[in-house]
Amino acid sequence: MRLVHTLWRFTPLLLLAVVWEAVSRLGLVSEFALPPFSDVVTAFSRLADEGLWEHTAQSLYRGATGFACAVIVGVLAGVLMAWYRPVHILVNPLLRCLYPMPKSALIPLTIMWIGLGDNSKITLIFIGCLLPVVLSAFNAARGVDQVLIWSARSMGAREREVLWEVVVPAAMPEILSGIRISLALAFILLVSGELIIANNGIGYLIDILGEGGDYAGMFAGVVTISTIGFFADQGYVALTRRILAWRE
Amino acid sequence: MTSRTPPAETPSSGGISIRSVCHEYRPARGRPVLALDNIDLEINDREFVAILGPSGCGKSTLLYLLGGFMPLQQGGISVGGRDITGPGPDRGIVFQNFALFPWKTVRQNILYGLEKQRLPKDERERTTRHFIDMVHLTGFEDSYPSQLSGGMKQRVAIARTLAINPDTLLMDEPFGALDAQTRSLMQEELLAIWNRSPTTVVFVTHDVREAVLLADRVVVMTARPGRVKKIIDTRFEGGMNAEIAKSRPFLDRVDEIWDLVREEAIVAGSAGAG
Ligand SMILES: Nc1ncnc2c1ncn2[C@@H]1O[C@H](COP(=O)(O)OP(=O)(O)O)[C@@H](O)[C@H]1O
Ligand SMILES: [Mg+2]
Numbered sequence: 013m014r015l016v017h018t019l020w021r022f023t024p025l026l027l028l029a030v031v032w033e034a035v036s037r038l039g040l041v042s043e044f045a046l047p048p049f050s051d052v053v054t055a056f057s058r059l060a061d062e063g064l065w066e067h068t069a070q071s072l073y074r075g076a077t078g079f080a081c082a083v084i085v086g087v088l089a090g091v092l093m094a095w096y097r098p099v100h101i102l103v104n105p106l107l108r109c110l111y112p113m114p115k116s117a118l119i120p121l122t123i124m125w126i127g128l129g130d131n132s133k134i135t136l137i138f139i140g141c142l143l144p145v146v147l148s149a150f151n152a153a154r155g156v157d158q159v160l161i162w163s164a165r166s167m168g169a170r171e172r173e174v175l176w177e178v179v180v181p182a183a184m185p186e187i188l189s190g191i192r193i194s195l196a197l198a199f200i201l202l203v204s205g206e207l208i209i210a211n212n213g214i215g216y217l218i219d220i221l222g223e224g225g226d227y228a229g230m231f232a233g234v235v236t237i238s239t240i241g242f243f244a245d246q247g248y249v250a251l252t253r254r255i256l257a258w259r260e
Numbered sequence: 261m262t263s264r265t266p267p268a269e270t271p272s273s274g275g276i277s278i279r280s281v282c283h284e285y286r287p288a289r290g291r292p293v294l295a296l297d298n299i300d301l302e303i304n305d306r307e308f309v310a311i312l313g314p315s316g317c318g319k320s321t322l323l324y325l326l327g328g329f330m331p332l333q334q335g336g337i338s339v340g341g342r343d344i345t346g347p348g349p350d351r352g353i354v355f356q357n358f359a360l361f362p363w364k365t366v367r368q369n370i371l372y373g374l375e376k377q378r379l380p381k382d383e384r385e386r387t388t389r390h391f392i393d394m395v396h397l398t399g400f401e402d403s404y405p406s407q408l409s410g411g412m413k414q415r416v417a418i419a420r421t422l423a424i425n426p427d428t429l430l431m432d433e434p435f436g437a438l439d440a441q442t443r444s445l446m447q448e449e450l451l452a453i454w455n456r457s458p459t460t461v462v463f464v465t466h467d468v469r470e471a472v473l474l475a476d477r478v479v480v481m482t483a484r485p486g487r488v489k490k491i492i493d494t495r496f497e498g499g500m501n502a503e504i505a506k507s508r509p510f511l512d513r514v515d516e517i518w519d520l521v522r523e524e525a526i527v528a529g530s531a532g533a534g
Contacts, residue, residue: 162329163359165347167373167424177372181363258363258404 047228056232064217068236071202071213074130078137079198083191086142090149091183095175107146115140115201119208133205133213140201141194148190152183185259188252195248199241274340275460276303276326276428281335283321295321297485299335306458310471312521313481313489314528319464320356322486323430326462327353339428339460349377352426354434356464358417360405366392366416367401373424391419394449396442410437418446422453429461436466447473451500468518473505480520483528490520 029049035041036048047055056064093100118136126132156179164178180187206215218233283296295318303309311319324330325337328346337344339351360369367388374384392401395415405413414437421429435443447470454461465471471478472494480489494513496504504510 157359159355159357159359160361162324162327162347163353163355164361164372165329166327166349166351166353167420168349168376173376178361181361184363258365258406260406 044227047231051228052231055228059229059232067212067214067217074133075137075198075202078134079141081138082141082194083145086145087149087187090146091153093150094153110143116204119205123209128211136205137198137201141198144190144193149187152186153179156182185256192248275305277338279336283333294485297487306460308461308475310463310465310475310478312471314483314525317481317484318486320432323432326430327351349424350426351428351430352421352424353430354417354421356432358413360413360416362405365402365404366397369416370420370423373420377424387423391423395419411442427459429459431463433464469514472514478517483524492517
């Protein structure tokens, strides 16, 4: 039953692959713009032996580190901002400056400051992913029902306990949706950072394959990272559902 | 069956003294609202006082002030001779909207306060068991509040507050969401608990009969801004029981208080319309 359900969910993707193959083979679009799906699959299996996984692993390391730091720092900062006025006064102006800034504009800057290695990508992802997390944590923590806090206090909870035992769990649904936005952003920033300048990573691989005219290979890289992004999001949604099982 | 402190001598809370208390809400937008105007009320140690009044007259506000959740703007409140400075487990409160932690199960909700009281684990478990049984929620220990009806949530809220055995009980329409049958059972249960170990109770309700049935004295409040309109003694010769609740004097007292409440409800209604 479940299997059937899962298969159904992937039907549109299968259909997409079929249509893709067809339009390319029938010459409806140029092979350069869209190499046939089967060519991409072939390129994929070739690249799999030629460092695709190493590049991917490198990228995922960067993405995961930047994203994880953003989640931890973001939740802490957002909740503390909502709870302690001085933190709000200190952090809020920074957020206001950072908010409208296109994060990809930071790519050259992080490279200039930190260099070509992992840390510049991690920093970029960290900064970019931070905002949605901080903002959702801040808004959620500020919006927690006053009476829940009172009720904990009247049962003898101290201020710090109220923060971690009441405010954070009450804010969790909203925090988790902020984190989901960051998860998608992490992939965007990761690939664009590597596309612009890097020594390795999946973005870098896509870039050099494209420049070398290996369009099927390039597509294989794009499909790989997109697929990983898709499953990361699905996994995240499943995790969220587990954490928020109390909602229904 | 009971695991509460033996009734020998429950700790005395020493009564509540409310002196010239006013409270004005000052929302960021809109006009300030004077909710309470010069409330004076002395509640004796281990007295059961019910508060009646039209909706919006400041009953919840008064309980919040007693709970120490909002700073006092004017006047003074002391419990057991000491001015209150904030919330504390000496005053247990049942909120009108239950205020359960939605991410905790029934059991975890009740355990929370007991954990804060630093009770030993087996005693926490035993007390939780006892109160879940008492409010007839056996079998729902592991349900989340979102899976419960309004009446069930209300019973969890009551159990959770009773479990920490506070010296003073503040209850904001605690039986409001219950069906008549359960309501009557819970009233009996509350009276039984109170008779076993009397504590000071401030009990807000809409139900005049319930007030007369449960309370030693009934305080009728005016429409907003809330003032004390009248305080009526509702103790009956020989204590409360099913017989007295059907007797002439009881029903007369209910009628008398009904008239007072109705007057204020009409004022509140026309103010709301205007
Ligand atoms: N946070 C608030 N901000 C502004 N006005 C409020 C607030 N809370 C309550 N009020 C107003 O104060 C009055 C008293 O409220 P409340 O104590 O809840 O009344 P009751 O419990 O008797 O129904 C009401 O008119 C209500 O609209
Ligand atoms: Mg109320």
